[in-house]
Amino acid sequence: MAHAHPVKRYRGIxxxxxxxDHKKIGILYLIAGGFFFLIGGLExxxxxxxxxxxxxxxxxxxxxxELLTMHGTTMIFFAAMPLIFAFMNAVLPLxxxxxxxxxxxxxxxxxxxxxxxxxxxxxxxxxxxVPDAGWTAYVPLSGPDYGSGGVNFYVMGLQIAGIGTxxxxxxxxxxxxxxxxxxxxxxxxxxxxxxxxITSALILFAFPAITVGLVLLMFDRLFGxxxxxxxxxxxxxxxxHLFWIFGHPEVYILILPAFGIISEVVSTFSxxxxxxxxxxxxxxxxxxxxxxxxxxxxxxxxxxxxVANSLFAIATMxxxxxxxxxxxxxxFTLWGGHIRFSTANLFAVSFIPTFVMGGVxxxxxxxxxxxxxxxxxxxxxxHFHYVIVGGLVLGLxxxxxxxxxxxxxxxxxxxLGKWFFWLFFVGFHLTFxxxxxxxxxxxxxxxxxxxxxxxxxxGNFVSTVGALLMGVGTIVFLVNIVITSRKPQDAPADPWDGxxxxxxxxxxxxxxxxxQTPLVRGLDAFWVEKVDGRKEMTPAEPVGxxxxxxxxxxxxxxxxGLFIGGFGFMYANNPFDNTIISFLxxxxxxxxxxxxxxxxxxxxxxxxxxxxxxxxxxxxxEKGAKL
Amino acid sequence: MSAVDHSHAHGGQLPAEPENATLxxxxxxxxxxxxxxxxxxxxxxxxxTFLALRGQVLDGPTEAHLYKLVTVxxxxxILLTSSMTSVLAIQAMHRHDTKGIQLWLGITxxxxxxxxxLEVYEFFEYxxxxxxxxxxxxxxxxxxxxxxxxxxxxxxxxxxxxxMAQISKKGLTVVTAPKVYVAALYWHFVDLVWVFxxxxxxxxxxxx
Numbered sequence: 001m002a003h004a005h006p007v008k009r010y011r012g013i014x015x016x017x018x019x020x021d022h023k024k025i026g027i028l029y030l031i032a033g034g035f036f037f038l039i040g041g042l043e044x045x046x047x048x049x050x051x052x053x054x055x056x057x058x059x060x061x062x063x064x065x066e067l068l069t070m071h072g073t074t075m076i077f078f079a080a081m082p083l084i085f086a087f088m089n090a091v092l093p094l095x096x097x098x099x100x101x102x103x104x105x106x107x108x109x110x111x112x113x114x115x116x117x118x119x120x121x122x123x124x125x126x127x128x129x130v131p132d133a134g135w136t137a138y139v140p141l142s143g144p145d146y147g148s149g150g151v152n153f154y155v156m157g158l159q160i161a162g163i164g165t166x167x168x169x170x171x172x173x174x175x176x177x178x179x180x181x182x183x184x185x186x187x188x189x190x191x192x193x194x195x196x197x198i199t200s201a202l203i204l205f206a207f208p209a210i211t212v213g214l215v216l217l218m219f220d221r222l223f224g225x226x227x228x229x230x231x232x233x234x235x236x237x238x239x240x241h242l243f244w245i246f247g248h249p250e251v252y253i254l255i256l257p258a259f260g261i262i263s264e265v266v267s268t269f270s271x272x273x274x275x276x277x278x279x280x281x282x283x284x285x286x287x288x289x290x291x292x293x294x295x296x297x298x299x300x301x302x303x304x305x306x307v308a309n310s311l312f313a314i315a316t317m318x319x320x321x322x323x324x325x326x327x328x329x330x331x332f333t334l335w336g337g338h339i340r341f342s343t344a345n346l347f348a349v350s351f352i353p354t355f356v357m358g359g360v361x362x363x364x365x366x367x368x369x370x371x372x373x374x375x376x377x378x379x380x381x382x383h384f385h386y387v388i389v390g391g392l393v394l395g396l397x398x399x400x401x402x403x404x405x406x407x408x409x410x411x412x413x414x415x416l417g418k419w420f421f422w423l424f425f426v427g428f429h430l431t432f433x434x435x436x437x438x439x440x441x442x443x444x445x446x447x448x449x450x451x452x453x454x455x456x457x458x459g460n461f462v463s464t465v466g467a468l469l470m471g472v473g474t475i476v477f478l479v480n481i482v483i484t485s486r487k488p489q490d491a492p493a494d495p496w497d498g499x500x501x502x503x504x505x506x507x508x509x510x511x512x513x514x515x516q517t518p519l520v521r522g523l524d525a526f527w528v529e530k531v532d533g534r535k536e537m538t539p540a541e542p543v544g545x546x547x548x549x550x551x552x553x554x555x556x557x558x559x560x561g562l563f564i565g566g567f568g569f570m571y572a573n574n575p576f577d578n579t580i581i582s583f584l585x586x587x588x589x590x591x592x593x594x595x596x597x598x599x600x601x602x603x604x605x606x607x608x609x610x611x612x613x614x615x616x617x618x619x620x621x622e623k624g625a626k627l
Numbered sequence: 628m629s630a631v632d633h634s635h636a637h638g639g640q641l642p643a644e645p646e647n648a649t650l651x652x653x654x655x656x657x658x659x660x661x662x663x664x665x666x667x668x669x670x671x672x673x674x675x676t677f678l679a680l681r682g683q684v685l686d687g688p689t690e691a692h693l694y695k696l697v698t699v700x701x702x703x704x705i706l707l708t709s710s711m712t713s714v715l716a717i718q719a720m721h722r723h724d725t726k727g728i729q730l731w732l733g734i735t736x737x738x739x740x741x742x743x744x745l746e747v748y749e750f751f752e753y754x755x756x757x758x759x760x761x762x763x764x765x766x767x768x769x770x771x772x773x774x775x776x777x778x779x780x781x782x783x784x785x786x787x788x789x790x791m792a793q794i795s796k797k798g799l800t801v802v803t804a805p806k807v808y809v810a811a812l813y814w815h816f817v818d819l820v821w822v823f824x825x826x827x828x829x830x831x832x833x834x835x
Contacts, residue, residue, distance in 0.1 A: 102654040166665060174658045178650065204661055208669035216676065216771070225760060225767035227676065233683025233764035242672060607793060609802055 009613075010551055018551035020104035021511055025111050026090030027407060032115050033082030039122065040074040041474060043067045048431070048467040051460050054452035064448035065132040066150070070121070072135030073154060076250070077161055078118035080388070083396050084257045085114075085165075088172055088196045090407050094502035094509065095190045097181025097518045097525075102174035103167075104549045105605070110168035112559035117161025120566055124153035134446065136247070137217070139228035139239045144221045149570075155218045156566035160559070162207050162214070169203030172196055181501070182540040183520030187281065190500045190524075191274060194281050195260025198288040199253050205292070206249035213242035222569060237302055244295035252291035255387065256284060258395025259326060262348045265398050266330050268496050269345035270337025273524060276329040283322035283329075290319045300371040309368040316366035323359055327352060342496070343417030347398035350425055354394060358386030361436065376446075379439025385432045397424070397477075404484075405491035409508045416480040423473030430466025434459045499524035504537050512546045515620050545614045552610070558601040565594025641723055645804035652805035659809040663816050670820050673772045674827060681832070683764035688756050690765075690832035695749070699829045702745045703821065706780075709738035710818040713811045720807055725799050728807060732791050735814065739784035746777050769828070776824055779817045786810055 010018050019025060047067050050059045059067070093101055101107050124130045131154035133142035142151045176189070176197045189197070217239065219225035226232035228239050267274040274280060296304055296312040304312075330352055339345070361383040365371055374380055397420075405411045438459045443450065450456055494503040501518060502509075504526050516539035522528040529537055568591025576582040584590050642648045646656060681690065712734045719727025750770075753759075760770045787810050790803075797803055 103658060106658075170658050170661045170665070173661050174654050178654050178657060204665045205668050208665045209672050212669055212672040212676070219767065219771065223760070225771070226762075226764045227680065227767055227771075229764070233680065233685055234767075235679060235764070238676060238679055242676075245672070603789065606789065606806070609797075 014553075015551070017556055018108075018553045020108045020549050020551055020555075022089045022093050022101045022104065022107060023407070023509060023511070023513075025107055026086050026088075028111055029082045029086035029089060029114075030407070032111075032118070033079050033086055036074050036118055036122075037079035037083065038474070040071050040079050041471065043071040043074065045467055045471050047071060048464040050448060051450075052464040053461065054457055055449055059448065061448040062132065065134075065446075066130040068446060069131045069134050069137075069150075069154070070125075073121065073131065073158070074118075075388075076135060076254070077158060078114070078121065080254050080392055080396075081161075081165060082111075082114055082118075084199070084254065085110075085168055087192070087257065087261065087396075087399050087403065088168075088199075091403055091502055092172060092193050092196050093175060093179070094406070094505065094513060095193045095500050096176065096179060096184050097501050097514060097520060098175065098179040099513050099517070099546065100179075100549065101171055102179055103171045105552060105555065105610075106167050106171050108552070109555035109558060110164040110171065112556045113164025113167075113562065114161045116559040116563040117157045117159070117164065119157075120160060120563060121153050121157030124150050127153075129153065136243055137239075138243075139217070139220075139236045140230075142217065143228050144224075145229075147221070151217075152221060152570040155214050155221065156570060159211065159214045159218070160562050160566060162211055163562075164559075165203055166207045166211075169200040169207070172200040173204065176200075181514075181517050181520055184525070185520075187278065188520055188523045188525065190260075191263035191277070191280055191284075192257070192260035195256040195263075195284055198284050199256045202249045202253045202256070202288050202291060206246045206253065209242055210246035210250075213239060213246065216242070218569070222572065237299075240299050240302060241295070244298045245292075248295040248298065249288075249291045251387070252287055254392050255395075256287065258351070258392045259284065261395045261399040261402070262330060262351050263326075263333075264500070265344050265348040265402050266333050267524075268402075268498055269340045269342060269348070270334050271340075271497065272333055272337040273499075273527075274329065275332035275335075276325070277523060279325055280329055283325040286322040287319060290315060290322070294319065297366055297368075297371075300368045301375045306368075313366050313368045317363055320359060320363050327356060327359075342401070343412070343414055343421055344398045344401035344496075346418065346421045346425075347394050347401065350421075351391065351394040351398065354386060354390035354428075358383060358390050361386065374439065376444055377439035378435045378443045378445060381445055382432050382435035382439060385435070389428055389432070394425075397421075402496065403502075405495045405507045406502055407508060408485075409489040409491045410484050410487055411491050411495055412484050413480050416476055416483070420473050420477045420480060423476060424470050427466045427469030427471075427473055430469060431463050432466070434462050434466075438463075494526075499527040501525050501537070510621065512548060512615055512620065515546075516543055517541050543617050543620070545616050546620070547612050547614055549612045550610055552605075554601045554605055558598045561594050561597030561599075561601065563594070564597065565591050568592070568594050641799065641801070644721060645723075645799060645801050646720070646808040648801040648804070652801060652808075655805045655809060656812075659812055663812065666816060670772075670775070670823075673775055674823065677768040677772045677828065680764040680768040684766075685763040687762045687766055688758050693753060693756065693758055694829050694832050695752070696829065696833060698745060698749055699825060702742050702749075703825050705738050705742045705745070706818050706821050709735045709742070710815055712738065713814045717808065717811050720799065720804060723799060725794060728794060728799065729791055732787055732794075732807070736784045736787050736791070739780055739787075739814075743777065743780055743784070746773070746780075773824060773828065776817065776820050779820070783810070783814055783817055787814070 016024065016028065019028075046059065047064065050056050050064055089101075089107065093099070121131070129149035129152075131137070131150040133147050133151055133154070137151060137154055140146055142154070176193065180189070216225070216227040220227050220229065226234045228234045228236050230236060263274055263280060293315045294312055296308060297316045300309050300312075334349070341349070361379070365374055365380065365383055401412055401417055438456055441455055443456050491507040493506050495507070496503070501520070504518065505514060518525065518537035519540040521538070525537065529535075568585060568588060571585045572588055572591060574585060576585065646652050684690070712731045716728050716731035716735065719731055758766055758769075760767060790806050790810050793803055793806065
């Protein structure tokens with residue numbers, strides 16, 4: 001090429017800190033999300049140990065509240081969300097035949113914002129002021145009068161991570177709309193891509209609501225505003241509305257990608273085209289749409305009145321229709337297929353009945369009059385763990401085993417994988433099935449202990465044993481990762497006889513993904529070629545120089561800026577012993593300085609154009625760049 | 628994608644719509660439209676909060692007593708005019724008229740600062756009359772909604788000023804053109820939000 005730009009290319013740890021490569025960002029999301037998943041899991045096991053028997057003294061009540069809050073917050077925002085983003089990053093651009101996402105820099109920024117948000121939340125453990133108002137942070141419990149200083153970490157951590165998620169969502173929307181390979185029409189996109197697309201749209205329209213909610217809570221807590229203070233005319237129910245207008249779409253943000261993963265895995269391991277592809281797409285869109293119409297079913301007992309409750313109950317029940325379409329389509333995909341029960345498929349197949357159970361209790365909860373009975377009992381806990389663990393987490397593990405070879409170039413050990421599956425699956429049902437009955441017998445949520453002789457003792461004991469079994473299963477999984485990482489990086493490009501574009505390129509893919517952009521000739525693009533007797537895709541362009549974006553350290557610095565700024569705001573009114581530190585915090589110098597770092601980096605990014613660099617044909621090797 | 632894009636960036640004929648000439652430019656514009664979708668939800672939520680809390684004035688001054696429609700109408704006129712001048716900047720861009728871009732963006736920024744000046748003056752007046760941020764649920768909601776908009780205007784004038792500096796340094800290229808375009812989009816959005824603030828906060832506050 002005529003103009004070769006001298007570009008500094010980082011190596012080693014700096015490569016990971018500056019990367020804008022979606023595949024590496026996917027791995028970063030997987031590691032960080034996996035780390036927070038382990039923390040959240042540990043918190044869950046501590047909670048269950050405290051509840052193993054009546055009147056246990058394993059944990060003090062206050063610590064229990066903190067663990068309960070941090071378990072929920074960590075699992076939803078810092079484990080489930082990033083693990084979804086891990087697969088969206090690792091797989092979505094490959095599935096549509098793209099060389100990268102639309103905004104590689106923004107993609108990296110999204111990751112680092114999430115990471116520092118999660119770090120901020122968890123630093124509260126070290127500082128000793130831990131959020132303790134529940135993951136929903138209802139006011140007035142989370143407000144300035146009752147909430148501990150820990151709630152500030154919740155507000156700031158979620159705010160920073162939320163910005164990261166929002167820009168991540170925009171990035172994937174534009175990627176799907178603008179970056180598809182020739183022939184990859186919307187109705188030829190793999191279902192995981194469709195689900196991620198709809199999820200990104202939900203993120204775009206749901207996250208600003210929680211952003212506003214958190215801003216208002218922050219203003220109440222730090223600057224003396226009165227949004228949620230009834231004595232000053234504020235309204236506590238307002239928080240519940242803002243939280244759930246975000247919170248209910250969030251549930252679908254979590255589950256839709258899992259639906260997508262299951263659709264891919266079930267179809268691949270049945271060696272059959274997904275049954276009812278168009279209705280699957282339609283159902284995904286419909287679920288996404290209805291997801292915005294049902295938030296008040298979390299507030300049936302708040303006193304919105306019978307008309308509002310009826311409308312929201314009906315809207316909620318409606319969601320069972322598109323979800324049912326999906327369940328039947330998966331079953332019909334399996335029907336008559338040449339089914340291979342790999343670990344990925346075990347997770348996928350077990351997802352179907354487990355998720356149905358979570359769905360059935362969901363419809364039960366949607367019956368507003370009955371909801372008054374279920375409300376705030378373990379029945380609700382059982383329900384949402386069935387849909388989140390039995391739905392989302394089983395889907396994520398299915399995806400982990402399915403796409404691990406593509407991400408890392410190594411196939412996870414199947415024998416250990418099956419051990420992991422059975423331990424986790426049995427442990428899960430042991431933990432949560434019995435909680436339905438505990439709830440129906442009246443055991444309330446969020447209590448740190450209970451009196452014996454109410455018929456709850458056995459149920460709680462069984463539940464704790466199940467939780468430990470899930471823990472053992474997770475350890476087996478970690479062992480599997482360690483053993484697999486010591487094996488040679490020799491995974492074939494297409495280990496599962498796959499159907500979609502990601503299996504047409506080496507494992508792991510080279511940094512430019514596709515040496516030649518593929519021409520897509522139908523749904524299940526790779527399978528179409530296989531049926532025609534070809535071993536690879538027809539290229540849509542000649543071999544040529546490939547332009548790549550250069551890495552940048554700015555995303556991590558921008559995130560650190562907001563991280564510092566968050567602490568600046570939190571501790572502005574804190575009495576420090578040291579007068580200099582006091583001065584810096586009191587006058588918002590730390591807060592404004594932190595945000596200033598971020599704004600200055602934005603300025604740098606705007607004025608310095610990134611020329612990127614080119615990978616010439618002679619440097620384009622068939623086997624991908626090693627990790 | 629990039630072999631073609633790249634040659635545009637390095638001299639050669641500037642296409643008629645330079646903001647749409649490259650995939651990067653088209654991505655940026657589409658991404659920004661989507662971002663504005665998110666911003667719509669953000670302001671929608673702030674409006675909902677304001678509507679829910681507007682009656683809770685406690686013993687502070689009432690809306691009808693506070694709002695001076697003359698000042699607000701002037702602010703509205705200034706901001707809507709700035710929306711038009713930003714359109715003229717885009718038209719100049721389509722004529723590849725760099726001077727025209729700078730002129731109209733400059734007027735847009737000046738009008739933006741005039742609006743901010745009026746808003747600051749207005750807030751000082753309100754505080755003088757006992758309408759303070761911590762006074763009541765209404766006052767918190769008022770300052771948060773109107774203040775969020777004001778912060779958007781402030782961000783906008785600084786941003787557009789920086790883009791003007793870039794245009795004077797780098798000229799109009801397929802890299803700088805999308806920046807001008809999305810800044811104009813942002814500016815229209817901020818003006819549109821103000822139309823709703825003028826109606827929902829000020830006019831309804833005076834009437835209701």
